[in-house]
Amino acid sequence: MIGDRILVVDDEKAIREGLRRILTGEGYEVELSDSGYSALEKLQAMDFQAVITDLKMPGMDGMEVLKSISILQPNVPVIFITGYSTLDNAVEVMKMGAFDYIPKPFTADLILEKVEKALEHRAIFLEEHSPAHQLTERMGGCEKIVGKSEAMERVCRRIQQVAPTDSTVLITGESGTGKDLVAQAVHQMSHRRTRPFIAIDCTSLVETLLESELFGHVKGSFTGATQTKMGLFKVADGGTLFLDEVSNISPSIQAKLLRVLQERVITPVGGTAPMEIDIRLIAATNRDLKDMVARGEFREDLFYRLNIVPIHLPTLRERIEDLPILINHFLRIHSEEIGKEIRGLSPASMAILKQYPFPGNIRELENIIERAVVLAKEEVIQPGDLEVTEFMAGEFPSCADRVPESAEELKVMKKKLREEAVLPLEKAFLIKALERNDWNVTRAADEVGMLRPNFQALLKRHGISCSRS
Numbered sequence: 001m002i003g004d005r006i007l008v009v010d011d012e013k014a015i016r017e018g019l020r021r022i023l024t025g026e027g028y029e030v031e032l033s034d035s036g037y038s039a040l041e042k043l044q045a046m047d048f049q050a051v052i053t054d055l056k057m058p059g060m061d062g063m064e065v066l067k068s069i070s071i072l073q074p075n076v077p078v079i080f081i082t083g084y085s086t087l088d089n090a091v092e093v094m095k096m097g098a099f100d101y102i103p104k105p106f107t108a109d110l111i112l113e114k115v116e117k118a119l120e121h122r123a124i125f126l127e128e129h130s131p132a133h134q135l136t137e138r139m140g141g142c143e144k145i146v147g148k149s150e151a152m153e154r155v156c157r158r159i160q161q162v163a164p165t166d167s168t169v170l171i172t173g174e175s176g177t178g179k180d181l182v183a184q185a186v187h188q189m190s191h192r193r194t195r196p197f198i199a200i201d202c203t204s205l206v207e208t209l210l211e212s213e214l215f216g217h218v219k220g221s222f223t224g225a226t227q228t229k230m231g232l233f234k235v236a237d238g239g240t241l242f243l244d245e246v247s248n249i250s251p252s253i254q255a256k257l258l259r260v261l262q263e264r265v266i267t268p269v270g271g272t273a274p275m276e277i278d279i280r281l282i283a284a285t286n287r288d289l290k291d292m293v294a295r296g297e298f299r300e301d302l303f304y305r306l307n308i309v310p311i312h313l314p315t316l317r318e319r320i321e322d323l324p325i326l327i328n329h330f331l332r333i334h335s336e337e338i339g340k341e342i343r344g345l346s347p348a349s350m351a352i353l354k355q356y357p358f359p360g361n362i363r364e365l366e367n368i369i370e371r372a373v374v375l376a377k378e379e380v381i382q383p384g385d386l387e388v389t390e391f392m393a394g395e396f397p398s399c400a401d402r403v404p405e406s407a408e409e410l411k412v413m414k415k416k417l418r419e420e421a422v423l424p425l426e427k428a429f430l431i432k433a434l435e436r437n438d439w440n441v442t443r444a445a446d447e448v449g450m451l452r453p454n455f456q457a458l459l460k461r462h463g464i465s466c467s468r469s
């Protein structure tokens with residue numbers, strides 16, 4: 001907040017002055033100290049809302065400043081600036097209770113972003129510890145998850161039950177149903193919320209990298225391992241590790257993950273000594289892991305270890321009654337962001353969306369609304385602003401006039417719509433992509449911007465088989 005007072009500690013004048021300029025430019029009040037000792041004096045004399053300190057300083061270093069702050073002004077977030085930006089250093093300072101770290105050289109934007117986050121974190125912390133909040137905390141916590149349907153209320157209740165525990169959670173649901181959002185809510189509502197939330201997308205890394213990324217490696221353990229590296233399991237120590245798209249991990253990593261879950265220790269690649277870890281694991285997948293187990297593609301024992309507390313997210317079609325509040329939610333966000341006054345959707349636009357099958361679920365709805373806000377020429381969104389209209393026009397030329405009058409009719413129309421329009425569209429899309437890529441699945445998936453397993457699943461749904469992959 002403008003007017004918040006920030007203490008900057010650095011033995012280098014240029015850095016002190018640079019930070020002063022950046023921060024005062026945004027309206028913060030800034031105090032400078034050229035050493036840890038001078039910082040101590042300031043901390044005894046006045047209150048601060050955040051501290052930015054260098055790590056390596058002669059005399060009293062940043063770590064000692066941090067220790068003093070935790071006694072003199074506990075709850076003040078401390079951000080480290082370090083020229084020695086190895087992960088080990090960062091892990092060390094985070095473990096000591098630092099809020100964040102910034103490697104040198106840094107940009108003004110990065111500094112401001114981290115300071116803003118630190119101040120926000122402090123405000124939330126103070127709010128959370130107010131007596132009024134402690135009462136409501138047990139009830140709420142799902143504010144970011146919009147939805148009033150029975151299915152979403154069940155999801156929220158499950159989150160509230162599981163968040164305070166350390167149990168492993170498996171979140172399932174189609175793409176775009178909110179798995180990331182739920183993982184973050186579980187972390188935010190747990191006692192680990194002030195510790196790191198580390199998310200890793202298991203599809204984005206090749207096997208050897210994933211292993212060293214997760215468990216760390218010892219210097220020299222493979223070509224390119226020029227330094228010992230701390231794995232994400234260790235970085236997340238005390239916090240939450242979110243393994244996204246967990247169905248994509250290889251059998252050998254599945255075996256290692258099982259061991260971590262059983263024994264709560266990790267062994268870095270090339271290392272021999274196991275290290276104890278304290279993390280809460282959350283995994284997510286849009287595939288049917290049980291089915292993968294049945295087909296021998298996923299270890300059964302690991303599945304049971306991950307599936308301690310399952311949270312299944314319904315598709316948007318299964319909770320279509322949430323459509324109006326979701327639309328309002330995204331309208332508010334995007335009209336504010338884009339700076340347009342949009343009052344709502346015309347009844348015809350709403351009717352179109354109510355019939356649309358939303359294969360991409362809430363993410364797709366959000367994209368449709370965002371584009372509609374950009375395209376809207378009036379205060380009310382018209383069918384022409386919805387990029388689904390063209391698609392709808394084929395089978396239902398006047399779908400706006402054909403609003404179903406009963407739940408049963410809606411169901412029948414949706415099914416018909418899907419069969420007659422979406423399926424051929426999907427099939428044509430797949431075949432064209434494959435043709436352009438000489439029927440090579442990997443390249444075709446790549447070209448259209450889909451993850452290979454998702455592309456493959458779509459092929460399977462349409463009974464398209466390719467010998468080349």
Ligand SMILES: Nc1ncnc2c1ncn2[C@@H]1O[C@H](COP(=O)(O)OP(=O)(O)OP(=O)(O)O)[C@@H](O)[C@H]1O
Nearest residue numbers: 144145146174175176177178179180181286362363
């Ligand atoms: N119930 C909800 N309320 C508000 N926003 C939501 C809700 N569910 C999802 N979203 C929003 O929709 C988008 C997609 O959600 P998210 O990334 O959590 O989906 P996902 O299930 O992880 O998808 P994927 O399988 O593709 O990774 C995000 O922008 C998210 O904030």
Ligand SMILES: [Mg+2]
Nearest residue numbers: 179180244284
């Ligand atoms: Mg996701």
